Amino acid sequence: MSPTLLIVIIVCVVIAAIILIHNAIIGRFNAVQRAWSDVIAQERQKNKILPALEEVAAKYASHEKQLLEKVTELRQSLTQLSADTIDVKTLSQTESHMGALLKGLTLTVEAYPDLKASETYLKLMREITEQQDNIGAAIRIFNRNVEQFNNGIQIFPNSIVNSMFTHKHTLQVFDDSEAAAGFEYKPNF
Amino acid sequence: MFCNPQNAQVNLLLKSMKQDLRQVKDEQALYRLMHPALSFKGKIAYNNTLQWWLVAISILLLVLFYFLTQGLPLFQMLPEWAAEPAWNAWYFLHQLPLGPWSPCVLLLVVAVFIIISRRSRLNGLTQAIWQKNLLLDNQLTEVNCAPETQADAYKLRFREFHRGNHKQSIDRLYRGHHQGEQHQFDFEAFDFHYVDKHTTTTTDSKGRTSTRTTYTHYHRYGIILPFGYVKDLSVLGYSSSGHRGTKWQPASLDFRRAFTARAEEEMTAARFFKPVVVEILLDLKDAVRQVNLEFNHQGDLCITVADADLLSTNCPVSLDEPQQLLKLLKEQTRLEKLDKLLNVTHKLMVYNDSNF
Known part of the structure; x- marks a missing residue:
């Protein structure tokens, strides 16, 4: 084998490897965006339960005005979420609003036992549970994709391809600061 | 003597x-x-x-x-x-x-x-x-059936049974009932046996040809039940046997590596693959080997795996220790992988039904 042919083969292999690595990074980046869209889509599913929540709040409006206010806050927060930009801060705020709303709902139910037994409430709680499960799963999938994307641009030789051609930056995973505040231990990343 | x-x-x-x-x-x-x-x-x-x-x-x-x-x-x-x-x-x-x-x-x-x-x-x-x-x-009842006729009947309902170019049979068939928190359903558990026939013709240095036929036996174990919430969709962790439809990829990169999903209509797949469903399926993949799920046109679900211990396990003691054997018989022994499939099915129902 002549040295020229050997050099040509090596160059071709290197170019093919660069293309494969570049495409893989783009593929993982798109998967992260898609996973983020799923998180937002699941968050917006909350709009489905808001009318039922308002119905419950309206029924007990004279005593539970705060519940209606929390529904409004959640609705406003949902409108701020965008599928186009990865904004974990707004997502975190929305989750806080949802948490506050659920706390308010629990207090209302404790004050009105007949509400707890009502079919609307039972269906509502089942739907809320499923939605929260889906949001939790969507966030875990998003975080896992972010991890794989970050690995994909940081490990060698992908880091070289990324710095020279793809120019993608590491992404931030979603973490629940409210839940993290409950732990004394803080990881020293 | x-x-x-x-x-x-x-x-x-x-x-x-x-x-x-x-x-x-x-x-x-x-x-x-x-x-x-x-x-x-x-x-x-x-x-x-x-x-x-x-x-x-x-x-x-x-x-x-x-x-x-x-x-x-x-x-x-x-x-x-x-x-x-x-x-x-x-x-x-x-x-x-x-x-x-x-x-x-x-x-x-x-x-x-x-x-x-x-x-x-x-x-x-x-x-x-x-x-x-x-x-x-495990509250299972044995069903006596004609093995090959039963395989043919399943073949008409699910593409999963379009395997083996020589012979297909349902070697064991059981019926059971699952009572979940929100849903209950009857199911059939089966041992699907299929045989691939390979014929190879070789020619030696003197030009003489010889033909050799080999038969390879395979088993797939699984359950069939009326699901009702999804139609014409397949989730394949094992090889396809002619499953049709448009390929669908959920957002999860782990899921994409583990499964191939096909659906007649993309909207069906988009609705079905909720994040929690994706996680349930990934969890199932870790619990069993080579899992395939097929929702047919009638809305029935067929889940198959390669684990023989779905329907039976080896007895840990022999009859030559009757006391020990009786003690074991008196304990409740669950078929853990069957329970896993049934629980997963129940969860899939919960996350696909409508609460309102």
Whole structure:
């Protein structure tokens, strides 16, 4: 084998490897965006339960005005979420609003036992549970994709391809600061 | 000579227990079945002393014959009165059509066969009792069906059964019922056996062709049930057998590596693959091997896996320890992988039904 042919083969292999690595990074980046869209889509599913929540709040409006206010806050927060930009801060705020709303709902139910037994409430709680499960799963999938994307641009030789051609930056995973505040231990990343 | 009293008693016990096992319908009957074994005098085991002696003698003779053929001057070492008969015997053995080894090999094979068949008879009954116990503990009912006809019937409903170019059969079929928190359903659990036939033709250096046919046997185990919330969708963690539809990829990169999803309509897939469903399926993939899910056009679900322990497990003790066996029979033994499939199915129903 002549040295020229050997050099040509090596160059071709290197170019093919660069293309494969570049495409893989783009593929993982798109998967992260898609996973983020799923998180937002699941968050917006909350709009489905808001009318039922308002119905419950309206029924007990004279005593539970705060519940209606929390529904409004959640609705406003949902409108701020965008599928186009990865904004974990707004997502975190929305989750806080949802948490506050659920706390308010629990207090209302404790004050009105007949509400707890009502079919609307039972269906509502089942739907809320499923939605929260889906949001939790969507966030875990998003975080896992972010991890794989970050690995994909940081490990060698992908880091070289990324710095020279793809120019993608590491992404931030979603973490629940409210839940993290409950732990004394803080990881020293 | 071949059947000493102990072996005759063991034979009698196994025969009567085997007959009684067919009549067992509940746990109490299964415990009663063990009474003759518990009151059996001595250990429930065959006496194979004679067969082991035959094995030893055969091996000894084979070793001796080997050294004789290698030129060992055995006949010269023997006293005069023994040398001639030994030589005559050796000459006679050489006249046998299959060579001097054949009587020893035959003796060895027969003795080993008797030992193995006796052992498998005992283990077979133990396993049959254990299987009955598993069915009772997991509330499964055995269904008698024509194996090939049943496979054909399933083949009409699911593409999963379009496997094997030679033969398909449902070797075992059970019916059960699952009661979940929100949903309940009847299901059929099966052992699907299919055979691939390969014919290879080879030509040697002299131009002569020879054809060799091989049969490879495979088993897939699974459940079928009316699902109702999804139609025309497949989630394949194992090879496809003609599953149709447009390929669909959820956002999860882990899911994409583990499964191929196909649906007749993209909207069906988009609705079905909720994040929590994706996680449930990824969790299922870690619990079982080569899992495939197929929702057919009627909304029925077929889940298949490669794990034989979906429908049966090996009995940890033998019938020769009847007390231990009875103790195990009295415990509840769940088929964990079957429970896993049923729980996953229930979760899929929960996350696909409508709450309003």
